[in-house]
Amino acid sequence: MAQKKILLLSVSAGAGHLRAAEALRCHAAAFGGAAQATHLDVMDFVPKTFRKLYTDFYIKLVNKAPALWGYLYQFTHEAKPNSYIERLRRAVERLNTAALRREIERFKPDAIICTHFLPAELLARMIRKERLACPVWVQVTDFDLHRMWVHEGMAGYFAANEEVAWRMQACGIAPERIHVTGIPIMPAFAVPPDRIVCAQELGADPAKTTFLLMGGGAGLGSMDAVAARLLALEGDFQLIVLAGKNAAALAALQSLAVRHPGRLFPQGFTDKVERMMACADLVITKPGGLTTSECLAMGLPMIVNAPIPGQEERNADFLLEQGVAMKAVDGVALEYRVRHLLEQPALLAQMRERARALGRPLAGRLVLEPVLAA
Known part of the structure; x- marks a missing residue:
C-alpha cells in the first residue's frame, strides 16, 4: 500500500x-x-x-x-x-x-x-x-x-x-x-495501565474506592469547594482532582489536601489522563464527547454535571439512557449520588460493566482503515 x-x-x-x-x-x-x-x-x-x-x-x-x-x-x-x-x-x-x-x-x-x-x-x-x-x-x-x-x-x-x-x-x-x-481517543486508552502502579505514582491506595473529579466546577461551585463537600461524606474513599492549568484551583486544592492526608490528591495539567483514570472507580465530569469516550474505554461510570445546552446535554442523555452515568444538577445532587453509590457497590459495579461494553478504545484505528483503503 x-x-x-x-x-x-x-x-x-x-x-x-x-x-x-x-x-x-x-x-x-x-x-x-x-x-x-x-x-x-x-x-x-x-x-x-x-x-x-x-x-x-x-x-x-x-x-x-x-x-x-x-x-x-x-x-x-x-x-x-x-x-x-x-x-x-x-x-x-x-x-x-x-x-x-x-x-x-x-x-x-x-x-x-x-x-x-x-x-x-x-x-x-x-x-x-x-x-x-x-x-x-x-x-x-x-x-x-x-x-x-x-x-x-x-x-x-x-x-x-x-x-x-x-x-x-x-x-x-x-x-x-x-x-x-x-x-x-488516544491509543493509550486501548491498553489501560496498571491500577496499582498508577496509584503508587500518586501516593494513593490502589485498594481503596477512588473518585476522579475532572474539569470545571460550573454548576457545582469551585473545585476545592466540591472536593471539600465530598470529603465531608461518610465512607472509606479517596479523591483525585484534576485542576488542569488553573493554578489558583490547584493551590486551593493543595491547601485542602493538607487537612485530608491520604484522601485528596490534587493534580495540575497532565497529558496522562489515562493514568488518573486507571486509579478511579467513578469519574465526576462534564459530558464532553471526548472525555466521556475516554471514560467508556476505561470502563468507568460517571456522574455528569453542568452539561452545555445542546451537544453536551445530548451526550448526557445518551449516557443516562445506557445506564453508565448519573446526573448531578447541583452540589446537593452530587453529594446524594456519591453517597448512594458508596452504599450500593453492586450498582457501581453494574455501571462499570455497562461502560466497558460501550467503550470503543480503537475508534481511531477504525476511522483510518477505510480512509487508507479508499
Missing part, C-alpha cells in the same frame, strides 16, 4: 475537536509507512479578529450564557441552509479562511479528515466548485448530530454510535458512506 498523506483539520473551539484529531494522528503511526498524518488547527490560518469571535466568544458564551448557546444550537440546527443568515455566515467564513485553502493546496493531501464542521463546510463548497479533488471524511465528535456537520460531497462519515448513524441517514447521507466507529 502506497503511503497516503492525510490532513487532519480541527478547530480550537473547545478542546474535544483538537483531541480527536490528535488521537487520529497518533493512531496513524500504527499503520507504519501506509499513513503520514498532519494535524492543522483551522484557527491558525484565520485573522485574529475572526479567531477571537469564533473561539473566545464561543467559550465565553457557553460559560456565561449557556441558555443562549442552547438557543443558538437549536436555531442553527433548524435553520434552512439557503436562508439569508446561513448564506451570510458561510460568506464570512470563506472570506476569513483563504489562508487555510492555500495551505491545503500547498500540502496536496491524499485525504482529509475533519473533526469539526467548519472545515467540512468549507471543503464541501470547494468540492462542489471542483477546486478540491481529494476525498474528505467527517468525524462527528459527540453522541448527537447537528445539521451543520452534514454536507454533500463527503467521502464518508464516522459516527459515535448507531443512533448517530441513524440520524445521518435521516439527513440524507447514504448508508454505505456511514461508519460506526466511536469517537477517536
Whole structure:
C-alpha cells in the first residue's frame, strides 16, 4: 500500500475537536509507512479578529450564557441552509479562511479528515466548485448530530454510535458512506495501565474506592469547594482532582489536601489522563464527547454535571439512557449520588460493566482503515 498523506483539520473551539484529531494522528503511526498524518488547527490560518469571535466568544458564551448557546444550537440546527443568515455566515467564513485553502493546496493531501464542521463546510463548497479533488471524511465528535456537520460531497462519515448513524441517514447521507466507529481517543486508552502502579505514582491506595473529579466546577461551585463537600461524606474513599492549568484551583486544592492526608490528591495539567483514570472507580465530569469516550474505554461510570445546552446535554442523555452515568444538577445532587453509590457497590459495579461494553478504545484505528483503503 502506497503511503497516503492525510490532513487532519480541527478547530480550537473547545478542546474535544483538537483531541480527536490528535488521537487520529497518533493512531496513524500504527499503520507504519501506509499513513503520514498532519494535524492543522483551522484557527491558525484565520485573522485574529475572526479567531477571537469564533473561539473566545464561543467559550465565553457557553460559560456565561449557556441558555443562549442552547438557543443558538437549536436555531442553527433548524435553520434552512439557503436562508439569508446561513448564506451570510458561510460568506464570512470563506472570506476569513483563504489562508487555510492555500495551505491545503500547498500540502496536496491524499485525504482529509475533519473533526469539526467548519472545515467540512468549507471543503464541501470547494468540492462542489471542483477546486478540491481529494476525498474528505467527517468525524462527528459527540453522541448527537447537528445539521451543520452534514454536507454533500463527503467521502464518508464516522459516527459515535448507531443512533448517530441513524440520524445521518435521516439527513440524507447514504448508508454505505456511514461508519460506526466511536469517537477517536488516544491509543493509550486501548491498553489501560496498571491500577496499582498508577496509584503508587500518586501516593494513593490502589485498594481503596477512588473518585476522579475532572474539569470545571460550573454548576457545582469551585473545585476545592466540591472536593471539600465530598470529603465531608461518610465512607472509606479517596479523591483525585484534576485542576488542569488553573493554578489558583490547584493551590486551593493543595491547601485542602493538607487537612485530608491520604484522601485528596490534587493534580495540575497532565497529558496522562489515562493514568488518573486507571486509579478511579467513578469519574465526576462534564459530558464532553471526548472525555466521556475516554471514560467508556476505561470502563468507568460517571456522574455528569453542568452539561452545555445542546451537544453536551445530548451526550448526557445518551449516557443516562445506557445506564453508565448519573446526573448531578447541583452540589446537593452530587453529594446524594456519591453517597448512594458508596452504599450500593453492586450498582457501581453494574455501571462499570455497562461502560466497558460501550467503550470503543480503537475508534481511531477504525476511522483510518477505510480512509487508507479508499
